[in-house]
Amino acid sequence: MTQDDLTITDPKMKAHGVDVFYGEKQAIKNVSIDVGTDLVTAFIGPSGCGKSTFLRSLNRMNDTVASARVTGQITLDGEDIYAPSMDVVQLRARVGMVFQKPNPFPKSIYDNVGYGPRIHGLAPNKADLDVIVERALVRAGLWDEVKDRLAESGTALSGGQQQRLCIARAIAVDPEVILMDEPCSALDPIATAKIEELIHELRGKYAIVIVTHNMQQAARVSQRTAFFHLGTLVEYGKTTDIFTNPKQERTKDYITGRYG
Amino acid sequence: MNRQTAPTDWKGSVMQSRIAKRYAAERRFKLFGLGAVLLSGAFLAFLLFVMVGNGARGFMYTHVAVPVDFKAMPLTIDTARLGDADADQVIANAGLADIVAFAADEALGADGSKLISENAWKEVRSAIKDDPELLNGKTVFELPAASEVDIAAKEGAKGVLGAKVDALEKDGKLSTGIHWPFFRNADATDPAVAGIWGALKGSVLTIFIAFLIAFPTGVLAALYLEEYAPKNRWTDLIEVSINNLAAVPSIIFGLLALAVFINWFGLCQASPLVGGLTLALMTMPVIVIASRNAIKSVPPSIRDAALGVGASPVQVVFHHVLPLALPGILTGTIIGMARALGETAPLLLVGMRAFIGDVPGGICSPSTVLPMQIFLWSDEVDRGFVEKTSAAIIVLLIVLLSMNAFAIYLRNKFEKRW
Numbered sequence: 281m282t283q284d285d286l287t288i289t290d291p292k293m294k295a296h297g298v299d300v301f302y303g304e305k306q307a308i309k310n311v312s313i314d315v316g317t318d319l320v321t322a323f324i325g326p327s328g329c330g331k332s333t334f335l336r337s338l339n340r341m342n343d344t345v346a347s348a349r350v351t352g353q354i355t356l357d358g359e360d361i362y363a364p365s366m367d368v369v370q371l372r373a374r375v376g377m378v379f380q381k382p383n384p385f386p387k388s389i390y391d392n393v394g395y396g397p398r399i400h401g402l403a404p405n406k407a408d409l410d411v412i413v414e415r416a417l418v419r420a421g422l423w424d425e426v427k428d429r430l431a432e433s434g435t436a437l438s439g440g441q442q443q444r445l446c447i448a449r450a451i452a453v454d455p456e457v458i459l460m461d462e463p464c465s466a467l468d469p470i471a472t473a474k475i476e477e478l479i480h481e482l483r484g485k486y487a488i489v490i491v492t493h494n495m496q497q498a499a500r501v502s503q504r505t506a507f508f509h510l511g512t513l514v515e516y517g518k519t520t521d522i523f524t525n526p527k528q529e530r531t532k533d534y535i536t537g538r539y540g
Numbered sequence: 541m542n543r544q545t546a547p548t549d550w551k552g553s554v555m556q557s558r559i560a561k562r563y564a565a566e567r568r569f570k571l572f573g574l575g576a577v578l579l580s581g582a583f584l585a586f587l588l589f590v591m592v593g594n595g596a597r598g599f600m601y602t603h604v605a606v607p608v609d610f611k612a613m614p615l616t617i618d619t620a621r622l623g624d625a626d627a628d629q630v631i632a633n634a635g636l637a638d639i640v641a642f643a644a645d646e647a648l649g650a651d652g653s654k655l656i657s658e659n660a661w662k663e664v665r666s667a668i669k670d671d672p673e674l675l676n677g678k679t680v681f682e683l684p685a686a687s688e689v690d691i692a693a694k695e696g697a698k699g700v701l702g703a704k705v706d707a708l709e710k711d712g713k714l715s716t717g718i719h720w721p722f723f724r725n726a727d728a729t730d731p732a733v734a735g736i737w738g739a740l741k742g743s744v745l746t747i748f749i750a751f752l753i754a755f756p757t758g759v760l761a762a763l764y765l766e767e768y769a770p771k772n773r774w775t776d777l778i779e780v781s782i783n784n785l786a787a788v789p790s791i792i793f794g795l796l797a798l799a800v801f802i803n804w805f806g807l808c809q810a811s812p813l814v815g816g817l818t819l820a821l822m823t824m825p826v827i828v829i830a831s832r833n834a835i836k837s838v839p840p841s842i843r844d845a846a847l848g849v850g851a852s853p854v855q856v857v858f859h860h861v862l863p864l865a866l867p868g869i870l871t872g873t874i875i876g877m878a879r880a881l882g883e884t885a886p887l888l889l890v891g892m893r894a895f896i897g898d899v900p901g902g903i904c905s906p907s908t909v910l911p912m913q914i915f916l917w918s919d920e921v922d923r924g925f926v927e928k929t930s931a932a933i934i935v936l937l938i939v940l941l942s943m944n945a946f947a948i949y950l951r952n953k954f955e956k957r958w
Contacts, residue, residue: 344847346771373850383841385860395859396849446845453849 292317292487298352307333311513320488322502329508331491339375375457376450381466382442384434392434396453420448440471460490507531598931601719602685602693608643609678619672637661657684657732684732687924726899731924738899742907749816758827766835786825793822794886808904810891819880830872834865867951874947884911910936
């Protein structure tokens with residue numbers, strides 16, 4: 281893979297010395313990481329290691345948790361996302377998110393995908409919105425399956441289709457980064473394979489960060505892997521290096537299945 | 541584990557009797573449940589049966605045919621003035637009541653005027669207003685009977701009155717028809733003209749005001765508390781206060797309303813406005829509690845999803861949370877409104893128990909409400925009011941049932957979308 285030979289010269293997002301606290305408890309300790317523009321970055325680590333917490337601080341979803349507090353610096357294209365001048369609503373449009381459990385709105389498939397563009401005023405009229413919805417569904421690999429039933433409820437789809445609908449919903453607002461929080465943990469192997477295929481296709485169009493429990497999945501879909509343990513970033517590097525030649529003892533123990 | 545003990549005897553008699561007991565317990569439980577359902581069903585059926593049985597007659601009234609000859613007894617008025625606003629007064633001053641009484645004496649024998657309602661001439665008056673030509677000839681009017689005659693005709697009576705009613709019946713002078721004044725008028729001292737419309741309109745206006753105030757306030761308060769308010773000691777205190785308010789006896793709200801709305805703000809007494817405000821105070825905590833529960837039951841994943849595509853908190857609330865919570869909110873609201881509709885105690889204190897002889901014209905005119913009318917009529921000495929009371933109860937129940945039906949319709953309609 282040629283991608284793996286690149287160093288991250290032009291990071292989309294940079295985190296520097298990030299700490300996340302839930303009340304008194306520190307969930308993330310001094311994490312610094314760069315997210316490449318054209319790369320898929322995987323966060324792996326045992327349950328409760330803080331990888332999801334860190335992911336959610338990249339688009340300030342932690343703001344919804346009253347007790348959560350983030351210190352350190354996270355930038356998007358060099359702009360501090362926790363600066364007062366940053367509009368959090370726009371940030372979340374630029375840094376989209378796909379959640380662990382598929383969570384389509386209980387609305388039609390069309391409205392699910394069209395919701396984001398509509399609230400951000402990306403489509404001045406219905407025809408434009410039609411185009412955006414179709415393009416997002418095509419990119420999410422769902423168009424052929426749903427093009428004849430766009431008016432049906434999004435919740436009537438199968439689990440895998442729902443998750444691709446959620447990806448289409450995130451894509452529709454034309455984000456720069458897509459965060460995926462264990463997007464396949466509620467899906468069967470076939471649906472998982474489709475999502476992984478989709479991640480491959482989306483690489484290069486969006487910077488993708490994926491949290492996963494499944495180490496094979498990280499190895500399959502990502503070019504960069506970060507291993508978290510107990511709230512610290514243990515090791516971060518090229519996926520091939522992490523899996524074949526980990527530098528840290530803890531990383532090695534984890535990927536060989538000693539714990540986690 | 542002590543493996544020395546004998547293996548469990550799954551087929552033994554002890555086990556069998558345990559199984560039999562278990563089955564018996566299940567049968568017993570089912571029977572009790574079924575019994576409870578049947579008992580409540582029987583209560584409901586009994587209530588409806590008795591009410592409809594008694595009340596249906598209240599919607600009907602006995603009329604007596606009385607020929608009035610305006611040629612023999614002319615009513616001297618200027619027919620041009622019949623279109624005026626004070627036409628009622630003009631006709632009354634011309635002595636129509638005496639003419640009708642005299643005609644009744646003539647047609648029905650001595651004391652014939654006692655057989656028709658003392659307000660019967662008002663029926664003649666409205667007929668004349670509709671058609672002034674009547675003044676030039678002889679017409680047979682179907683006039684409402686006196687209350688005692690109506691009861692005698694419906695239930696049978698003995699003595700002098702019974703004989704008279706039988707005689708009238710034989711002559712074919714009695715007829716029974718729908719009692720239109722009941723649907724048209726407000727309260728009156730004479731059952732022949734007392735009506736429910738005043739109370740019904742008062743109830744509708746009162747509930748409308750209560751809904752207008754309590755629904756938006758309650759829902760907004762619930763949304764704020766659930767979605768925006770920080771969780772701290774103050775919000776805890778507010779929550780406890782709201783729960784306590786919902787449990788406060790309704791008469792206390794009446795006293796509060798009397799002190800605040802009437803004595804302090806000086807709002808119009810005994811009006812649907814003040815009644816509605818009182819009921820709004822009483823209903824709001826119920827709506828807040830129901831709405832908060834409905835909002836809480838919206839899955840957090842939907843909020844995450846909306847925030848994730850960049851919806852602002854207000855958009856999350858109005859595009860997603862509120863529509864999803866609406867069926868629950870509506871159910872709570874309707875339950876609260878239905879309770880308010882049946883409420884009497886707080887309205888006693890704001891003056892709505894007064895005798896109001898006119899249909900309320902607006903939200904500031906004196907008025908009463910359906911349950912209050914029922915209470916007032918049930919207290920009347922005149923026997924004619926007994927069936928009026930039952931009829932009023934039927935009207936109240938119909939209003940309540942249609943409100944609930946509307947709520948169910950709305951709920952199903954909103955639920956289908958998701």
